[in-house]
Amino acid sequence: MAERALDRVAALAWKDALELLRDRRSLALMVVSAFLFPLLGVLVTGLQRQQAAVVAVVLCDHGEAAEKLAGLITDALEGAPGLRVVVVNASGCRAPEGAVLAVAVPPGFSVNASSLGKPVIIKLYKVIGSPAADTAEAYVSAALQRFSQSLARERVERLAKLAGVHVDPGVVLSPLRLVSEEVTPSGAQASPIEAARARAARFLAFAVFFVLNPAAIAVADSISRERESGTGELLAVTPLRGWEFVAGKAIGGTVAALVAGGVDAVAALAYGFATGFQGADAGLIAVHVVETMLAIVVTASLTILATLLVPGQRAATLITSTITGLAMMIFFSVLFIDIKSLPAGIKALLYLVPYTHTALAIESYALGDVAAALLHTLVLAVLSVAALAAAVKAYRPDRLVKRS
Amino acid sequence: MAGCDDPVLLVDGAVKRFRRGPVVGPLWLRVSRGELVALIGPNGAGKTTTMRMILGIYPVDDGRILVCGEPPGRARGRAAFVPEETAIYPRLTGWEHLVFYSRLYTGSRREALQLAERAAGLTGLGKALHRKAGEYSKGMKRRLLLGFALALETPLLLLDEPTSGLDVEAAVRIRSLIRNAADSGRAVLMTSHNMLEVERLADRVVFIASGRVVDEGAPRSLLEKYGARDLEEAFVKAVAGHR
Structure with missing residues (x-):
């Protein structure tokens, strides 16, 4: 009997x-979407290199300090993608x-810089709404920081001499180590390996999402198509029982998830090689696979339940x-919030969401807390199982047919 | 048909109520072995709902339905069904359809292959069975589903508008298959809008309107009763007399 049901x-x-x-079109879309993020990165970097945003250093002072600062800013921006510096x-x-960012060195800059007690003023003009200006500002700030440190060092040395x-x-300027x-x-x-893990x-944990999406789409689409095309009516009169329908659809969704997951894995490996990603050892990947499979079952069950209702x-x-x-x-x-440190009420709500346990199980295992990983997996x-049971309970033959 | 006493189908005051929509029933209907009964009525008369109650898709709210003496839910596998819509999976071949449905009914690969082989012969689709069903004409799709329903050899066969939308040649072929099914001892209940087809094919006709049986009888006796030239006229008079 069980053999027949299986x-x-x-x-x-x-x-x-x-x-x-x-379904070649869907498969092609899966491949494209898996590589969408890496492609987006390549696109942004490529376009950034193509832009020619001007950063101007406006010298209204021609003293030694002003020339030194201009040199530091020029060096800092040299090689920055898409940014060109003009003095x-x-x-x-x-x-x-035409300049997205301008650093103006006013008259008297060098004189003040060579003094012991006067402030050195620099004016920065930044064009609003320009991402290139934001990037350039970061480079310029680093150069200004270096200049300021060097100036402070010189002043301390002169004061000490006096x-x-x-x-x-170094100790006077940065007494805190x-x-x-x-x-x-x-x-x-924590060893470097543990930190990397x-x-x-x-x-x-974040990567699990990319596998769940195709699973949910495949399951919802297959049920609604059965209903719309009339094949659901034929299924409804076969000896197929509720749990057999839910299990069959969930496995079908898993196949979609595995196809998409396989492509995602290739994309992730490509990304990993490109960025020197480390820390994912065999044990962690095995835990990740288990948690992903459970997450797929939950997603498929919830989707079946909702699509039937x-x-x-x-x-x-x-x-x-x-x-x-x-x-x-x-x-x-999970990427930005430490769930364990949240207030109890919020944490309790999040613990009701199955995906929270997926993420926490993977994280706990990586941090060496195997007991917590097992608990979250459990x-x-x-x-x-609860989601599967709810989906089975929601199954009724009339929910597979289009209302005439 | 072993294990199934007459009547194969008994609809005994069955009623279906929808939260929104008309009430279908109470309905009384009997179909015996070797009998071909046609259910005739306008759109919205309750034909599809009646079929779905008999198939166990819709639970009955009042009255009862028995297929081979058992409620439809427990009589799964005793009734085969061909829907009005040409319900196919366009990316599967005809043969894959037959294997898939056979596995659902038999639950074993060996038995499934035997059933699929039998169904393949009944479809008469030959080599076309190895083409994707999405490429089939409407007639071929109908033959695929009817072939499988016939191969199941269930005591009861339910057909919803089996020839609608088919060309003449395909319709003739399908009608012949349906008549043979009844002649071989199966109880056949079909719906149709084609009065000429029903007049020639059916042993008994059931007129249904607004969810109730208006009249029933052999085509010839209904023509005589209403003094009508054809079933269409008889149906119109029967429904008018019932208003």
Whole structure:
């Protein structure tokens, strides 16, 4: 009996997988979307190199200090993609037209710089709404910081000479020495490998999202198409039972997720090679695979449940967006928020969302907290079973047919 | 048809109520072995709802329906169905359709292949079975689904508008398959808008309007009863007399 039921599940999953694998357009879109982020990066970097935004250093002072500052700014901007520096000798000391950023060195700059107590003023003109100006400002600020440090050092040395004392200008200017060390949540010293694993875990938790999206779309689409095309009516009269339908559709969705996940993995590896990504060892990847599979089961079950309850193709699309939006919200939060440090009420709400446990299980394992990883995996497994059970309960033959 | 006593189908005062929409029923209907009964009515009369109640897709709110003496939910596998829509998976071949449905009904690969082979013969599609069903004409799609329904050898066969939208040649072929199914001892219930087809094909005709049976009988006796030249005229008079 069980063998017959399993064969029916396999038949439905086989049919759904076959339909998907023969849908060349959808497959092509999956490949394109997997490489969309790396392509976006390449596009932005490429366009940045093509731009020729001008950064002007307007010299209204021709003393030694002014020339030194101009040299530092020119050096800092040399090689910056899409930025070109021009040094302008002008008396008006205003930003020249066409420059996204201008650093004006006013008259008296060098005199003040060589004094012991006078401030040195520099004026910065920045064009609003220009991303190139923001980038240029960062480079210029770094150069100004270096100039300021060098000036302060010179002043301390001169003051010490006047006072007849010997001091280390570095210690006077930066008396606070910061000695940092990365530690595990239990307080033990973290090795560079452990630190890399923790970073990799956050990346891997975020990557789960890209696999869930195709799974949700495939499941919602396959059910609503069964309903719209009339094949659902034929399925409804076969001996296929509720749990067999849900299991078959969930496996079909998993195939879609694995196809998309495989492509994503290639894209992630390409990204990893390009950026020197480290820390994802075999154990962490194995945990990631388990958590991803459970997340797919939850997503497929929730999508089946919602698609069965709310008829219509448009509704199915909206449901998919809602479920994947929820997943996106959680996985994105994990990148920036320490969920464990949130107030109990918010944390309790987040713990009701299965995807929170996906992210926390991966993170906990990476941080060496295997017990917490197991606990989150267990909770995720329970939520997966609950979602599957709810989907099975929602199954009724009339929910597979279009209302005539 | 072993294990199925007459009547194969008994609809005994069945009623279906929708939260929004008309009530269908109460309906009384019997279909026996070897009998071909046609359900005739205008759009919205309740034909599809009746079919769906018999198939167990819609639960009955009042009354009862028995297929081979059992409620439809427990009689799965005793009734085969061909919907009005040419419900196919366009990316699967005809043969893959037959294997897929066969696996759902048999639950074993060996039995499924035997059933699919039998269905393949009944479709008469030959080599076209290995083409994607999305490339089929409407007639070919209907033959694919009807071939499978016939291969199941269920005591009851339900057909929703089996020849609608087909060319003459395809319609003749389908009608012949349906008549043969009834002659071989199956109980056949079909819906149709084609009165001429029904007059020639059906053993008994059931007129349905506004969710209720208006009249029923053999085509010839209905023509005599209403003094009509054809079933279309008889139907109009029957419905008018019932208003």
